[in-house]
Amino acid sequence: MTSSPTDKKASQSGLTTKKLALLAMFAALSLGIYALEAMLPSPIPIPGVKLGLSNIIALVVLKKYGFRETVLVVIVRILLSALLFGSLSSLIYSAAGATLCLIAEFITDKLIRGRALYITAVFGALFHNAGQLAVSLVLTGSTAVLVYLPYLAIAAILTGLFTGLCAHFMLRLIPHAERE
Amino acid sequence: MNTFSAKKRTDKRLLIAVVIILIILAASVISIFYMKTKNSSCNIAIIYVDGKKYMELNLEKTEDCIIEIENANGNHNFIEVKNHDIRMNSSDCQNQLCVKQGFAGHSLVPIVCLPNNVVIKLTSNSINQDTESKYYDIISY
Numbered sequence: 001m002t003s004s005p006t007d008k009k010a011s012q013s014g015l016t017t018k019k020l021a022l023l024a025m026f027a028a029l030s031l032g033i034y035a036l037e038a039m040l041p042s043p044i045p046i047p048g049v050k051l052g053l054s055n056i057i058a059l060v061v062l063k064k065y066g067f068r069e070t071v072l073v074v075i076v077r078i079l080l081s082a083l084l085f086g087s088l089s090s091l092i093y094s095a096a097g098a099t100l101c102l103i104a105e106f107i108t109d110k111l112i113r114g115r116a117l118y119i120t121a122v123f124g125a126l127f128h129n130a131g132q133l134a135v136s137l138v139l140t141g142s143t144a145v146l147v148y149l150p151y152l153a154i155a156a157i158l159t160g161l162f163t164g165l166c167a168h169f170m171l172r173l174i175p176h177a178e179r180e
Numbered sequence: 181m182n183t184f185s186a187k188k189r190t191d192k193r194l195l196i197a198v199v200i201i202l203i204i205l206a207a208s209v210i211s212i213f214y215m216k217t218k219n220s221s222c223n224i225a226i227i228y229v230d231g232k233k234y235m236e237l238n239l240e241k242t243e244d245c246i247i248e249i250e251n252a253n254g255n256h257n258f259i260e261v262k263n264h265d266i267r268m269n270s271s272d273c274q275n276q277l278c279v280k281q282g283f284a285g286h287s288l289v290p291i292v293c294l295p296n297n298v299v300i301k302l303t304s305n306s307i308n309q310d311t312e313s314k315y316y317d318i319i320s321y
Contacts, residue, residue: 087295089294089295108197111193111197112193112194112197113193115194116194116197119194119197119198119201122201123197123201126204136292136294139231139294139297140228140231140292140294140297140299141228141231141232145292145294147215147289147290149208149211150207150208150209150211150212150215151208151212153204153205153207153208154205154208154209154212157201157204157205
Protein backbone atom coordinates (compact mmCIF):
# COMPACT_ATOMS: atom_id res chain seq x y z
CA MET A 1 0.00 0.00 0.00
CA THR A 2 2.77 2.41 0.87
CA SER A 3 5.02 3.33 -2.01
CA SER A 4 8.71 4.05 -1.53
CA PRO A 5 9.87 7.68 -1.72
CA THR A 6 11.45 7.19 -5.13
CA ASP A 7 8.21 5.76 -6.49
CA LYS A 8 6.32 8.74 -5.21
CA LYS A 9 8.77 11.18 -6.74
CA ALA A 10 8.48 9.47 -10.08
CA SER A 11 4.70 9.50 -9.95
CA GLN A 12 4.57 13.19 -9.14
CA SER A 13 6.78 14.33 -11.96
CA GLY A 14 5.00 14.96 -15.25
CA LEU A 15 2.66 12.82 -17.26
CA THR A 16 4.59 9.94 -18.75
CA THR A 17 3.13 7.85 -21.52
CA LYS A 18 2.80 4.86 -19.23
CA LYS A 19 0.99 6.91 -16.64
CA LEU A 20 -1.27 8.48 -19.24
CA ALA A 21 -2.22 5.04 -20.51
CA LEU A 22 -2.85 3.75 -17.00
CA LEU A 23 -4.92 6.79 -16.03
CA ALA A 24 -6.96 6.41 -19.22
CA MET A 25 -7.50 2.78 -18.31
CA PHE A 26 -8.67 3.76 -14.85
CA ALA A 27 -11.02 6.36 -16.33
CA ALA A 28 -12.47 3.76 -18.70
CA LEU A 29 -12.84 1.27 -15.85
CA SER A 30 -14.60 3.84 -13.70
CA LEU A 31 -16.94 4.74 -16.57
CA GLY A 32 -17.73 1.07 -17.13
CA ILE A 33 -18.50 0.54 -13.45
CA TYR A 34 -20.65 3.68 -13.47
CA ALA A 35 -22.63 2.37 -16.44
CA LEU A 36 -23.08 -1.02 -14.81
CA GLU A 37 -24.29 0.58 -11.62
CA ALA A 38 -26.74 2.82 -13.46
CA MET A 39 -28.39 -0.31 -14.85
CA LEU A 40 -29.07 -1.73 -11.40
CA PRO A 41 -32.46 -0.71 -10.02
CA SER A 42 -32.37 1.29 -6.82
CA PRO A 43 -33.62 -0.87 -3.94
CA ILE A 44 -34.57 2.08 -1.71
CA PRO A 45 -37.03 4.79 -2.83
CA ILE A 46 -34.74 7.58 -1.74
CA PRO A 47 -33.15 9.67 -4.49
CA GLY A 48 -29.38 9.65 -4.49
CA VAL A 49 -28.87 6.38 -2.66
CA LYS A 50 -26.51 4.14 -4.60
CA LEU A 51 -23.34 2.21 -3.99
CA GLY A 52 -21.03 4.68 -5.70
CA LEU A 53 -18.85 1.91 -7.08
CA SER A 54 -16.95 4.24 -9.40
CA ASN A 55 -15.58 5.86 -6.26
CA ILE A 56 -13.46 2.72 -5.80
CA ILE A 57 -11.44 3.74 -8.84
CA ALA A 58 -11.16 7.32 -7.60
CA LEU A 59 -9.79 6.06 -4.27
CA VAL A 60 -7.33 3.72 -5.94
CA VAL A 61 -6.01 6.47 -8.22
CA LEU A 62 -5.85 8.89 -5.27
CA LYS A 63 -3.72 6.45 -3.28
CA LYS A 64 -1.57 5.28 -6.19
CA TYR A 65 -0.95 8.54 -8.02
CA GLY A 66 -2.25 11.58 -6.15
CA PHE A 67 -4.80 14.32 -6.08
CA ARG A 68 -4.21 15.89 -9.52
CA GLU A 69 -4.36 12.55 -11.33
CA THR A 70 -7.60 11.69 -9.54
CA VAL A 71 -9.11 15.01 -10.61
CA LEU A 72 -8.25 14.16 -14.22
CA VAL A 73 -9.78 10.69 -14.05
CA VAL A 74 -12.92 11.92 -12.30
CA ILE A 75 -13.44 14.80 -14.76
CA VAL A 76 -13.20 12.39 -17.69
CA ARG A 77 -15.62 9.99 -16.00
CA ILE A 78 -18.19 12.70 -15.20
CA LEU A 79 -18.13 14.33 -18.63
CA LEU A 80 -18.34 11.02 -20.48
CA SER A 81 -21.04 9.60 -18.24
CA ALA A 82 -23.15 12.75 -18.66
CA LEU A 83 -22.61 12.58 -22.41
CA LEU A 84 -23.53 8.89 -22.64
CA PHE A 85 -26.23 8.27 -20.05
CA GLY A 86 -27.29 11.48 -18.38
CA SER A 87 -28.61 14.94 -18.84
CA LEU A 88 -27.48 18.40 -17.82
CA SER A 89 -29.02 18.06 -14.37
CA SER A 90 -27.26 14.76 -13.74
CA LEU A 91 -24.01 16.41 -14.81
CA ILE A 92 -24.50 19.16 -12.22
CA TYR A 93 -25.36 16.60 -9.53
CA SER A 94 -22.40 14.34 -10.15
CA ALA A 95 -19.97 17.23 -10.62
CA ALA A 96 -20.95 18.81 -7.29
CA GLY A 97 -20.91 15.47 -5.51
CA ALA A 98 -17.59 14.37 -6.97
CA THR A 99 -15.87 17.70 -6.26
CA LEU A 100 -16.80 17.68 -2.58
CA CYS A 101 -16.09 13.96 -2.36
CA LEU A 102 -12.59 14.34 -3.79
CA ILE A 103 -11.68 17.28 -1.57
CA ALA A 104 -13.01 15.48 1.52
CA GLU A 105 -11.13 12.30 0.62
CA PHE A 106 -7.90 14.18 -0.01
CA ILE A 107 -8.10 16.07 3.30
CA THR A 108 -9.15 13.00 5.31
CA ASP A 109 -6.38 10.93 3.76
CA LYS A 110 -3.86 13.59 4.76
CA LEU A 111 -5.29 13.93 8.28
CA ILE A 112 -5.27 10.21 9.10
CA ARG A 113 -1.99 9.86 7.16
CA GLY A 114 -3.31 7.40 4.63
CA ARG A 115 -3.95 4.63 7.12
CA ALA A 116 -7.55 3.46 7.10
CA LEU A 117 -8.83 3.82 3.56
CA TYR A 118 -12.41 2.93 4.51
CA ILE A 119 -12.64 5.96 6.82
CA THR A 120 -11.46 8.17 3.96
CA ALA A 121 -14.12 6.57 1.77
CA VAL A 122 -16.85 7.16 4.36
CA PHE A 123 -16.01 10.86 4.58
CA GLY A 124 -15.88 11.05 0.80
CA ALA A 125 -19.31 9.44 0.51
CA LEU A 126 -20.76 11.72 3.20
CA PHE A 127 -19.55 14.81 1.39
CA HIS A 128 -20.63 13.42 -1.98
CA ASN A 129 -24.19 13.08 -0.71
CA ALA A 130 -24.00 16.47 1.00
CA GLY A 131 -22.97 18.04 -2.31
CA GLN A 132 -25.80 16.38 -4.18
CA LEU A 133 -28.28 17.44 -1.52
CA ALA A 134 -26.99 21.01 -1.73
CA VAL A 135 -27.55 20.99 -5.50
CA SER A 136 -31.08 19.64 -5.10
CA LEU A 137 -31.68 22.33 -2.48
CA VAL A 138 -30.69 24.99 -5.00
CA LEU A 139 -32.54 23.40 -7.94
CA THR A 140 -35.83 22.75 -6.16
CA GLY A 141 -35.53 25.87 -4.01
CA SER A 142 -37.27 24.18 -1.11
CA THR A 143 -35.86 22.93 2.16
CA ALA A 144 -38.12 19.87 1.87
CA VAL A 145 -35.28 17.80 0.42
CA LEU A 146 -33.35 18.16 3.69
CA VAL A 147 -35.55 15.38 5.08
CA TYR A 148 -33.38 12.97 3.12
CA LEU A 149 -30.26 14.12 4.95
CA PRO A 150 -30.31 11.45 7.72
CA TYR A 151 -31.13 8.68 5.23
CA LEU A 152 -28.37 9.84 2.90
CA ALA A 153 -25.91 10.06 5.80
CA ILE A 154 -26.58 6.47 6.90
CA ALA A 155 -26.42 5.29 3.30
CA ALA A 156 -23.13 7.15 2.81
CA ILE A 157 -21.56 5.53 5.85
CA LEU A 158 -22.55 2.03 4.71
CA THR A 159 -21.65 2.47 1.04
CA GLY A 160 -18.47 4.34 1.98
CA LEU A 161 -17.33 1.43 4.12
CA PHE A 162 -18.07 -0.95 1.25
CA THR A 163 -16.30 1.04 -1.46
CA GLY A 164 -13.39 1.78 0.89
CA LEU A 165 -12.85 -1.90 1.59
CA CYS A 166 -13.14 -2.67 -2.13
CA ALA A 167 -10.48 -0.05 -2.89
CA HIS A 168 -8.30 -1.42 -0.07
CA PHE A 169 -8.32 -4.92 -1.52
CA MET A 170 -7.93 -3.63 -5.07
CA LEU A 171 -4.81 -1.68 -4.03
CA ARG A 172 -3.34 -4.85 -2.57
CA LEU A 173 -3.74 -6.60 -5.90
CA ILE A 174 -2.60 -3.84 -8.24
CA PRO A 175 1.16 -3.60 -7.51
CA HIS A 176 1.69 -7.19 -8.65
CA ALA A 177 -0.13 -6.52 -11.89
CA GLU A 178 1.88 -3.41 -12.59
CA ARG A 179 5.30 -4.96 -12.10
CA GLU A 180 4.94 -7.29 -15.07
CA MET B 181 10.62 5.63 19.49
CA ASN B 182 9.89 8.41 17.08
CA THR B 183 7.97 6.20 14.68
CA PHE B 184 6.03 4.74 17.59
CA SER B 185 4.79 8.14 18.74
CA ALA B 186 3.84 9.07 15.18
CA LYS B 187 1.85 5.88 14.93
CA LYS B 188 0.10 6.63 18.20
CA ARG B 189 -0.84 10.13 17.04
CA THR B 190 -2.35 8.70 13.87
CA ASP B 191 -4.30 6.25 15.96
CA LYS B 192 -5.75 9.16 17.89
CA ARG B 193 -6.77 10.85 14.65
CA LEU B 194 -8.31 7.60 13.44
CA LEU B 195 -10.25 7.40 16.70
CA ILE B 196 -11.50 10.97 16.26
CA ALA B 197 -12.57 10.17 12.69
CA VAL B 198 -14.44 7.06 13.84
CA VAL B 199 -16.12 9.03 16.65
CA ILE B 200 -17.24 11.71 14.13
CA ILE B 201 -18.74 9.00 11.91
CA LEU B 202 -20.52 7.42 14.88
CA ILE B 203 -21.94 10.80 15.95
CA ILE B 204 -23.27 11.41 12.43
CA LEU B 205 -24.77 7.90 12.42
CA ALA B 206 -26.44 8.42 15.82
CA ALA B 207 -27.79 11.84 14.84
CA SER B 208 -29.24 10.37 11.63
CA VAL B 209 -30.95 7.48 13.40
CA ILE B 210 -32.39 9.82 16.06
CA SER B 211 -33.71 12.28 13.49
CA ILE B 212 -35.30 9.46 11.47
CA PHE B 213 -37.11 8.21 14.58
CA TYR B 214 -38.15 11.77 15.36
CA MET B 215 -39.63 12.15 11.88
CA LYS B 216 -41.46 8.81 12.12
CA THR B 217 -43.06 9.47 15.49
CA LYS B 218 -44.15 13.06 15.01
CA ASN B 219 -47.13 12.17 12.84
CA SER B 220 -49.75 14.87 12.65
CA SER B 221 -52.99 15.03 10.72
CA CYS B 222 -52.07 16.65 7.45
CA ASN B 223 -54.84 17.59 5.09
CA ILE B 224 -53.41 20.43 3.05
CA ALA B 225 -51.23 19.49 0.10
CA ILE B 226 -49.09 22.13 -1.57
CA ILE B 227 -47.62 21.39 -4.99
CA TYR B 228 -44.45 23.16 -5.99
CA VAL B 229 -43.27 23.22 -9.60
CA ASP B 230 -39.84 24.61 -10.54
CA GLY B 231 -39.45 25.86 -6.99
CA LYS B 232 -42.60 27.96 -7.10
CA LYS B 233 -45.93 27.27 -5.45
CA TYR B 234 -48.24 25.86 -8.10
CA MET B 235 -51.36 24.74 -6.29
CA GLU B 236 -52.77 24.26 -2.83
CA LEU B 237 -55.31 21.51 -2.18
CA ASN B 238 -57.46 20.80 0.83
CA LEU B 239 -57.44 17.00 0.70
CA GLU B 240 -60.56 16.70 2.89
CA LYS B 241 -62.60 18.60 0.33
CA THR B 242 -60.92 17.43 -2.87
CA GLU B 243 -62.64 14.66 -4.77
CA ASP B 244 -60.69 11.92 -6.54
CA CYS B 245 -58.92 13.41 -9.51
CA ILE B 246 -55.72 13.47 -11.50
CA ILE B 247 -53.78 16.69 -11.92
CA GLU B 248 -51.47 17.08 -14.88
CA ILE B 249 -48.39 19.19 -14.35
CA GLU B 250 -45.99 20.43 -16.97
CA ASN B 251 -42.73 21.97 -15.83
CA ALA B 252 -40.56 24.55 -17.57
CA ASN B 253 -38.63 21.86 -19.47
CA GLY B 254 -41.83 20.33 -20.86
CA ASN B 255 -41.79 17.22 -18.64
CA HIS B 256 -45.05 15.85 -17.32
CA ASN B 257 -46.13 14.60 -13.93
CA PHE B 258 -49.55 13.25 -13.03
CA ILE B 259 -50.60 13.73 -9.42
CA GLU B 260 -53.49 11.65 -8.18
CA VAL B 261 -55.85 12.44 -5.31
CA LYS B 262 -57.65 9.35 -4.07
CA ASN B 263 -59.68 8.91 -0.88
CA HIS B 264 -58.24 12.20 0.45
CA ASP B 265 -54.70 10.94 -0.05
CA ILE B 266 -52.24 12.29 -2.58
CA ARG B 267 -49.55 10.57 -4.59
CA MET B 268 -47.51 10.81 -7.77
CA ASN B 269 -49.48 8.61 -10.13
CA SER B 270 -47.00 8.75 -12.97
CA SER B 271 -44.03 10.75 -14.10
CA ASP B 272 -41.84 10.80 -17.18
CA CYS B 273 -38.67 11.05 -15.10
CA GLN B 274 -36.03 8.35 -15.33
CA ASN B 275 -35.78 7.01 -11.81
CA GLN B 276 -39.52 6.95 -10.91
CA LEU B 277 -38.66 7.40 -7.24
CA CYS B 278 -41.52 9.82 -6.68
CA VAL B 279 -43.99 7.24 -8.04
CA LYS B 280 -42.53 4.44 -5.90
CA GLN B 281 -42.91 6.58 -2.80
CA GLY B 282 -46.67 6.04 -2.90
CA PHE B 283 -49.11 8.18 -0.98
CA ALA B 284 -47.79 11.12 1.01
CA GLY B 285 -48.10 10.42 4.71
CA HIS B 286 -46.10 12.93 6.66
CA SER B 287 -45.52 16.66 6.66
CA LEU B 288 -41.78 16.16 7.04
CA VAL B 289 -41.50 13.64 4.19
CA PRO B 290 -42.65 15.32 1.00
CA ILE B 291 -42.89 13.60 -2.36
CA VAL B 292 -40.05 14.99 -4.42
CA CYS B 293 -39.47 14.41 -8.12
CA LEU B 294 -35.99 15.81 -8.51
CA PRO B 295 -35.58 15.36 -12.29
CA ASN B 296 -38.81 17.23 -13.05
CA ASN B 297 -38.58 19.66 -10.14
CA VAL B 298 -41.98 18.80 -8.68
CA VAL B 299 -42.56 18.69 -4.93
CA ILE B 300 -45.74 17.68 -3.08
CA LYS B 301 -45.67 18.82 0.51
CA LEU B 302 -48.22 18.15 3.20
CA THR B 303 -49.11 20.64 5.91
CA SER B 304 -51.90 20.71 8.42
CA ASN B 305 -54.18 23.65 8.85
CA SER B 306 -54.63 22.54 12.45
CA ILE B 307 -51.19 24.01 13.21
CA ASN B 308 -52.36 27.41 12.02
CA GLN B 309 -55.63 27.11 13.93
CA ASP B 310 -53.78 26.17 17.09
CA THR B 311 -51.52 29.18 16.94
CA GLU B 312 -54.48 31.38 16.12
CA SER B 313 -56.55 30.15 19.04
CA LYS B 314 -53.56 30.58 21.34
CA TYR B 315 -53.18 34.08 20.06
CA TYR B 316 -56.79 34.92 20.88
CA ASP B 317 -56.46 33.30 24.30
CA ILE B 318 -53.61 35.62 25.13
CA ILE B 319 -55.61 38.63 24.00
CA SER B 320 -58.81 37.74 25.84
CA TYR B 321 -57.16 36.92 29.14
